[in-house]
Structure formats: structure tokens, C-alpha cells
Amino acid sequence: MPVIVVSSTEVAARLARYTVKPKPGQTAADRVLHVAGNYCRPETVAVDFAVTRRRFGTQGAVRTSPSRYALPEAGEVATHVRVTRPNGRRVWREARDGEMATHVCHPGALVRQAEARHLIISFGPDEVNPDDPDQVAYAFAFVNDMMRTDYPGEQFMATGQADGKGGAFHVHVVRNATLYADQEVDGKLYKAGSKLAGGLTDVDAMRDRADKFLAEHGAQYGLGPQRLPSTAERKREKRSSRDRRMARNGEKSNHDIIRDAFEAAMADPRAVDLAGFTEAMAERDVLVFERITRAGTPREKRALSYRLPGMPQNVRGTTLGDHYAHESAMEQLACNRAGKPRERRPERVQAGLPRPVAALTPAELAEIRNDVLAFARDEQLDRMEEEFAAALAVDFDAAGEAYDTGDHETVLRLAAELKSDPAGWRKRLEDQEKRDAAKRARDDAAADARIAERAAQAAAEQAAADAEADARAAERRERLAALAAEQTARSEAEKARVAAALAEREARLTEADATPSIPLVDEEEAGDAQPVDSAPAASTEEPEEDQGLLDQSPEEIDELLDRYAPSEPAAEPEAPVAASPSAPATGPVTPDLTRQRAEQKPKRTVSPRVQAVLDALPEFERTALLALSQGHRIDDRTVPKGLGDKFLRDHGGSMNPLVYEQMMLREKKKRTAAWLHELGRYDARDATRDQISRGVYEMVAEEEAVFLEGHEEDEAQFE
Structure with missing residues (x-):
């Protein structure tokens, strides 16, 4: 007849620690007989529970405690009044106009939600004898299998104990208040991450499931059927913890006194109606009160309450149990009036004699005897270990040989000789310590010398x-300077050639105005030669090998950026002038269709936020290239806000290739940090975020410790 008690706690770690922590004067083995976990390890149950709560967002969840209503004190004004609804329920609400408020409402505060649920399953000594290891092991296995079968998605730790006041074997089950996985209980699906509530924590529903599992599988664990009444029968007499505690101490609570008086009054011949029953109860110092609500209506209700002298208030019959309520009392009085047997008070189930321990067979006795001998040998070896150091100080060789052969008597005898001469033992010990210190000093000096040599x-x-x-850096700078000078010379020559061509064109145009009959373009020039006003021909010289940014100085990078900056927009052409009659006729002008389509195509507009990033991009690229050329990282604080993955996809083609590559590595590392956060690996995530803040965008592999071997191990480990 396992008994089930439920409760809750706000701190799961405290409850888990209580179930395994030994009491004063105990050891952990004395209190904890068995321990097991489901979806967790008993050693790390608090951390495992916290990981589950953090995964579903319930870590640190709070709730608002119920409001409290009290009489107004000095300086307070009453605002609320208690009223009764048509269904008989009494509630608090604010006083309306014309009503007199009687109480002050103190709103509830924010408190932590329950992190764990506590379940205690206790077995009577007639079911499980705590002195029999086999019975205890089977009962503990029964509780674990029952929890895993009835609640397959829960995360819990079960601890078996037998150190209570009654000496009965019981199991503490610490259940995480956040569901670990999906589970179906009584045909209802509970999703992972939801809080344990409703049918999962209702004690009556849990007792019914336990009784069902006991009836179906109890015989497999050596347990008999449930002898306690069912949940519906237990409601006939609702015994509180105070009633049970006083009964264990040989006392009677006020509720039990009223229950005894009720049974005695029902047996009285006058108890054929309510008046006679009330008179019989009064003779036993119990006052009976009948309360009628909504009298004279179809919804009229009647209730009985009882009170002993000295009690501050009445106790309802439903509080004592359904057997003492108004309906049951009227039925019993009707049976007395008709001479029929009435319903009796539920009988209390008492635990029987302790279940006998199974008799040991000769083989088991022999095994136990061998175990005792083994324990005795282990104790002798432990004592030899403790006395071995003292024996070495007396005779090193004899003590070592005795230790190797397991001759504990010789070791103990040498240790006794040492204890008989503590002064000589102390002197020999000091001499040995001096020799060891000198050897360590020599070894340290040699190690320091080798370390200094390696450092040099x-x-x-x-x-x-x-x-x-x-x-190498100086050589690269010289090559870059020569390249820059050559490029400058080519640019100046190109500018001079373009200026000469423009001057020649102006002269020819002037000559054409003076002599209209002469064509503007010679026949020789009408061949493959380019017009003088066209773009200069591309240089046929092969460009020299591009130099790396790390080999250039900040001034050289600024010069390169200015050189490859976009040129100034060309001046708009002058408006065409109508040809005069005397001007020579010119050929038809072919329209530039490509330019027209480009001008007619609507330009894609960008948002002000993207435009701000585009405006800040040149200065950021200049700063980034300068940092990279000096061998530094890009400072993450200089990255414009909004320069993310979408911006790189839309506008990355206009960025410097090297800066674009670094920004793509940065986005990849940010995605890695987010992935680590989803996995719950917060140490690795924080390390990755720290690298991003320092501009380390490429992946950095963690270096593992390398342990050296050989004669250089001592000094090389700390070099």
C-alpha cells in the first residue's frame, strides 16, 4: 500500500541537495540506499534541470502572488468588500457607490515560479522490510519503472531512503517543473517545455495511476495489491497531516474528536432526525449548525458545520469528509428512522507486521563469510598503508619487502618501534628532508640553466x-617606389599627348572655319587612325606584378586610393547651334542607343539607412586597408552599423576585394556564434564573440596542451 505525498519548491537545486545530503551523525551511504535519474545524472541533476529550463525559456520565470486583504491600519483607507456570488462562492471586489468598504487590498508581489515538484512514495514495513536489501532494491525499481511508464517525458531524480522516524523505506522523486519531452498521460498530450500542472500534479490522479500500475505490475517486484481505499473512498474521511501526526503521538485532534462524537451520536436512539442528532451531539460537547443558502429557491443548498468549546470557528462537514457532510448525515438519519443499517465510518488501514526477510541458503552464507574476510583483509591493508611511512624510517629495505609481500605484521612491528623512539625518528626524518632538498636544488639549477640556454x-x-x-620589407618598398615613379611618368606623358591632340584639333577647327571648302578630316586621317578627340589608346605595356598591402606604407596606400578614385564627371556638352546657311553641310549624326537606354532605365532607389552605409564605406575601407597594411586586425568598432550579410550581397561588388573578404569572414563567424548559442555552448559562443570584437574574423582552432616526455619534462612544462 504505497502512500504518495506531493509538494513543490522554488529552488530545484536545494531540494535535490536535501535528498542526498546526510544528516548530522550520518554518512552518505547511511542515508542514501539507491539513487537514479531519468534524462539526467544524479551528480549533475541541478545543472541538467537548469539546462532544460534555459532551453525552453523558463529559467528564472516569475509569477504574481495572490493579493492579500486585511483590515485597514492607521493611515489606510478601506477599498474592498467581500461578497457572495449566486453559486455560493465568496470573492473580493472594490466597494461600489453606497457600499461600505471593509478591507484594504495588498497586491501580490513577483515571486519565483516553482522549479521542481517533490513526490514521496512510502512503503509500509509489511510491504517492504528496510532490513532486506532485495526487497528495498525491488521497491526502488518499481518506483523508477512506474515514473518512466506513467510520465515518459519527465526529467527526474529518484533517491531511496530508510532513515525516517518511522523507519519505513521511501523514495524521494525530484521532478523538473519544466517538461523535458512530449508525453501523453491519460489520453492528453503534454508538449515539451510546458510547466507541470493539472493532472500531472494532482495528487488524486497520481494515486490512481500508481494504484493501476501496482495492480498490473506489482507482482513482478514482489509487492502485493493496494490495501488502501481508492481516491473516491478516501474523500469520505479527509484526514489532514495534523490529524495523522497527533494520532502517531497517541493524541487526538479536534477533528478526530468531532468524528468520534458523530459516530457515537448516530448510534444514539434519538438520532432519527436532525433535532435528535443535534441534541445527542450537544451532550458530547459538540455544537451542530445547519446553514441554508438560497432558501426557498430551486438552487437551495444546506450544509452542516461543527464546533467544540474553545474552537475559534466552525469546521465544515465537507472538511471532515463526505461521510460527515449534510447529505450523508441526512441519509444516515433516514436509515436510523427506517430501522435499516446505515453507512459506517471508513475503517482506518493499519500496517501489519514487518515483512519477513528471506532465509539465507548455505551458499549465500558462505559468500557473506568470504565477503567479511575480504573486508578484514582490506582493513589490514589500509592500516598497513597508514603505518608504512613510519616503518620505512626504521628499516627501508625490510619495510619495502614486507609491503610487497603483504606482510602487514612486519610493517606494523616496524612502525611500533618507530613510535617507541620518536626523537630518533624525527632526526632521521629531518636528515632525509635535507637530502631531498639538496637534490631538488641541484635539479632546479640544472633546469634553470637549460631554460636560459633555450631562451637565448x-x-x-x-x-x-x-x-x-x-x-624583405625594405626591398618591397623600393620596388613600390619605382613602380609609383614609372606610373607617374606614364601619366604625365599621357596628359601631354592628350593636350597636344586637343590643341591640334582646335587649330584644325579654326582653319576649317576660315576655309569652308576644305574638309575637316583628311583622307589620310580617315583610315584606321583614331580621332584626336577620342580617348587615348590603351597602353600595350604589361603591368608589373601587384604589390601586397602588407608591404606598403600608409602614405602609399592613400596615394593608391587617390589614384584609383573615380574621376570627376565630364562637363555637359554645349547646346547645339543651328547651322548657318554659309556653314558647310555635315553628315547625319547616329544616335547612341546604349546611352539612351541607360538614361531611360529607372535607377534603383536605396533606403536612407543603406545610403548612410554607402556614404561611410570609403572612409571605412581606407581605415581597414591601413590597419591590414600594418599587420593589425580590423577594429570591429569601426565597422559601419548596417554593414551586414544583406548589404554585402547587394553592394559587395563595389567594395575593395580584401575588405569584402574580411567582412564575409566576419558574417560567417557571427553565424557560428549564433549556432553555438542555440546549442547551449555558451563558453565557445563567448570566445567567438570576443574574437569578433577584436577583429579576428577567420576561424581560430583551439590549441590543445602538449605534454613532453623524457629527461627535459620538468623544466619544459613551465618554460
Whole structure:
């Protein structure tokens, strides 16, 4: 007849710690007989529960506690009044016009929601004898299998104990208040992440499921049928925890006194109607009150309440149990009046004698005897371990040989000799410590010398590498300077050629105005030669190899950016002038269809936010290229707000390729940090975000510790 008690707690870690923490004067093995977890480990149950709550967003959830209504104190004004609804329920509301308010409303505060639910399943000694390990193990397995079968989606930890006041074996089940996975209970589906409530926490529903599982599978675990009354029968007499506690101490609560008086009064011959029953109860110092609500209407209700002398208020019959309510009392009085047997008070089920422990067979006794001998040998070895250090100080060789052969008597004898001469033992111990200290000093000096030698060698190699790098950098700067000078010369020559061509064209146009009969273009010029006013011919010289940004100085990068900046827009052509009669006739002008289509095509508009990013892009690229040329990272704080994945897809083609590549790496790393956040790997996510804030956009592999082996291990580990 397992008994089930339920409760809740706001701090799951505190409840889990209570179930396994030994009480004063106990050890963990004395209190905890068995422990197991479902979707969690008992060692990390608090962390596992918190991870589940964080995954579904219920970590740190709060609720508003119920409001409290009290009589007004000095300086307070009453605002609320208590009224009774037509269904008999009494509620608080604000006083209306013409009503006199009686109480002040104190609103509830924000409190933490329950993080865990506590379930205690207790077995009587007649069901499970706590002195029998097999019975205890089977009962603990019964509770775990029942929880996993009835509540397959719950995350819980079960702890079996037998150290209570009654000495009965019981199991504490700590249930996470947030559901771990989907589960179906009594035909209703509960989704993962929802709070345990309703039928999952109702004690009557849980008792019915436990009784059903016990009836179907109890025999497999050596348990008999449920002898306690069903949930419906238990409501006939509702015993509180106070009633049970006083009964265990040999006392009677006021409710039990009224229940006893009720049964005695019902057995009285006068108890054939309510008046006679009331008179019989009064002789037993119990006053009976009948309350009628909505009298004279179809919804009239009657209720009985009882009170003993000295009680501050009446106790309702429904509080004592359905057997003591008005309807049941009237039926019992009618049976007395008709001479029929009436319904009796439910009998209390008492636990029987402790279940006998199974008798041991000769084989089991032999096994136990061998275990005891093994424990004795283990104790001797433990004592030898404790005394071995003292025995070594007396005779190192004899103690070592005795320890290797397991001769604990020799080890104990040598240790006893040492204890008989503590002064000599102390002197020998000090001498040995001095020798060990001298040896450690020599080893440390040798290690320091080797470390210093390696540091000097590493410094020399680093200096040589730095000198070689500086030489390469100087050589690259010289090549870049020569390239810049050559480019400047070519630009000046091109400008001079274009100026000469323009001057020649102006001269020819002037000559054509003076002599209209002469054509503007010679026959020789009408061949493959380009017009003088056309764009200069492309240079046939092969461009030199492009130089890396890391080999250029900040001034050179600024010069390159100015050189490749977009040119000034060409001046708009003058309006055409109507040809005079004396002007020579010219050929028809062919329209530029490509230019017309480009002018007619509507330009795509951008939002002010994107335009702000486009305006800040040149300055950001200049800063980024300058940082990269100096071997630094791009400062993440200089990245314009809004320069993200969508901007790079739409406008990345107009960006510097090197800066575009770095920004794409930055977006990839941000997506990696978001992925780690979804997985709950917050340490790796924070490390990735820290790298992004420092401009480290490419993926950096974590370096694992490398342990050296050999004679250089001691000093190399801390170099």
C-alpha cells in the first residue's frame, strides 16, 4: 500500500541537495540506499534541470502572488468588500457607490515560479522490510519503472531512503517543473517545455495511476495489491497531516474528536432526525449548525458545520469528509428512522507486521563469510598503508619487502618501534628532508640553466628572422617606389599627348572655319587612325606584378586610393547651334542607343539607412586597408552599423576585394556564434564573440596542451 505525498519548491537545486545530503551523525551511504535519474545524472541533476529550463525559456520565470486583504491600519483607507456570488462562492471586489468598504487590498508581489515538484512514495514495513536489501532494491525499481511508464517525458531524480522516524523505506522523486519531452498521460498530450500542472500534479490522479500500475505490475517486484481505499473512498474521511501526526503521538485532534462524537451520536436512539442528532451531539460537547443558502429557491443548498468549546470557528462537514457532510448525515438519519443499517465510518488501514526477510541458503552464507574476510583483509591493508611511512624510517629495505609481500605484521612491528623512539625518528626524518632538498636544488639549477640556454637560442633565432623580414620589407618598398615613379611618368606623358591632340584639333577647327571648302578630316586621317578627340589608346605595356598591402606604407596606400578614385564627371556638352546657311553641310549624326537606354532605365532607389552605409564605406575601407597594411586586425568598432550579410550581397561588388573578404569572414563567424548559442555552448559562443570584437574574423582552432616526455619534462612544462 504505497502512500504518495506531493509538494513543490522554488529552488530545484536545494531540494535535490536535501535528498542526498546526510544528516548530522550520518554518512552518505547511511542515508542514501539507491539513487537514479531519468534524462539526467544524479551528480549533475541541478545543472541538467537548469539546462532544460534555459532551453525552453523558463529559467528564472516569475509569477504574481495572490493579493492579500486585511483590515485597514492607521493611515489606510478601506477599498474592498467581500461578497457572495449566486453559486455560493465568496470573492473580493472594490466597494461600489453606497457600499461600505471593509478591507484594504495588498497586491501580490513577483515571486519565483516553482522549479521542481517533490513526490514521496512510502512503503509500509509489511510491504517492504528496510532490513532486506532485495526487497528495498525491488521497491526502488518499481518506483523508477512506474515514473518512466506513467510520465515518459519527465526529467527526474529518484533517491531511496530508510532513515525516517518511522523507519519505513521511501523514495524521494525530484521532478523538473519544466517538461523535458512530449508525453501523453491519460489520453492528453503534454508538449515539451510546458510547466507541470493539472493532472500531472494532482495528487488524486497520481494515486490512481500508481494504484493501476501496482495492480498490473506489482507482482513482478514482489509487492502485493493496494490495501488502501481508492481516491473516491478516501474523500469520505479527509484526514489532514495534523490529524495523522497527533494520532502517531497517541493524541487526538479536534477533528478526530468531532468524528468520534458523530459516530457515537448516530448510534444514539434519538438520532432519527436532525433535532435528535443535534441534541445527542450537544451532550458530547459538540455544537451542530445547519446553514441554508438560497432558501426557498430551486438552487437551495444546506450544509452542516461543527464546533467544540474553545474552537475559534466552525469546521465544515465537507472538511471532515463526505461521510460527515449534510447529505450523508441526512441519509444516515433516514436509515436510523427506517430501522435499516446505515453507512459506517471508513475503517482506518493499519500496517501489519514487518515483512519477513528471506532465509539465507548455505551458499549465500558462505559468500557473506568470504565477503567479511575480504573486508578484514582490506582493513589490514589500509592500516598497513597508514603505518608504512613510519616503518620505512626504521628499516627501508625490510619495510619495502614486507609491503610487497603483504606482510602487514612486519610493517606494523616496524612502525611500533618507530613510535617507541620518536626523537630518533624525527632526526632521521629531518636528515632525509635535507637530502631531498639538496637534490631538488641541484635539479632546479640544472633546469634553470637549460631554460636560459633555450631562451637565448630562441631570442637569437627571432632576431635573425626579424632582420630578414625587415630586409624583405625594405626591398618591397623600393620596388613600390619605382613602380609609383614609372606610373607617374606614364601619366604625365599621357596628359601631354592628350593636350597636344586637343590643341591640334582646335587649330584644325579654326582653319576649317576660315576655309569652308576644305574638309575637316583628311583622307589620310580617315583610315584606321583614331580621332584626336577620342580617348587615348590603351597602353600595350604589361603591368608589373601587384604589390601586397602588407608591404606598403600608409602614405602609399592613400596615394593608391587617390589614384584609383573615380574621376570627376565630364562637363555637359554645349547646346547645339543651328547651322548657318554659309556653314558647310555635315553628315547625319547616329544616335547612341546604349546611352539612351541607360538614361531611360529607372535607377534603383536605396533606403536612407543603406545610403548612410554607402556614404561611410570609403572612409571605412581606407581605415581597414591601413590597419591590414600594418599587420593589425580590423577594429570591429569601426565597422559601419548596417554593414551586414544583406548589404554585402547587394553592394559587395563595389567594395575593395580584401575588405569584402574580411567582412564575409566576419558574417560567417557571427553565424557560428549564433549556432553555438542555440546549442547551449555558451563558453565557445563567448570566445567567438570576443574574437569578433577584436577583429579576428577567420576561424581560430583551439590549441590543445602538449605534454613532453623524457629527461627535459620538468623544466619544459613551465618554460
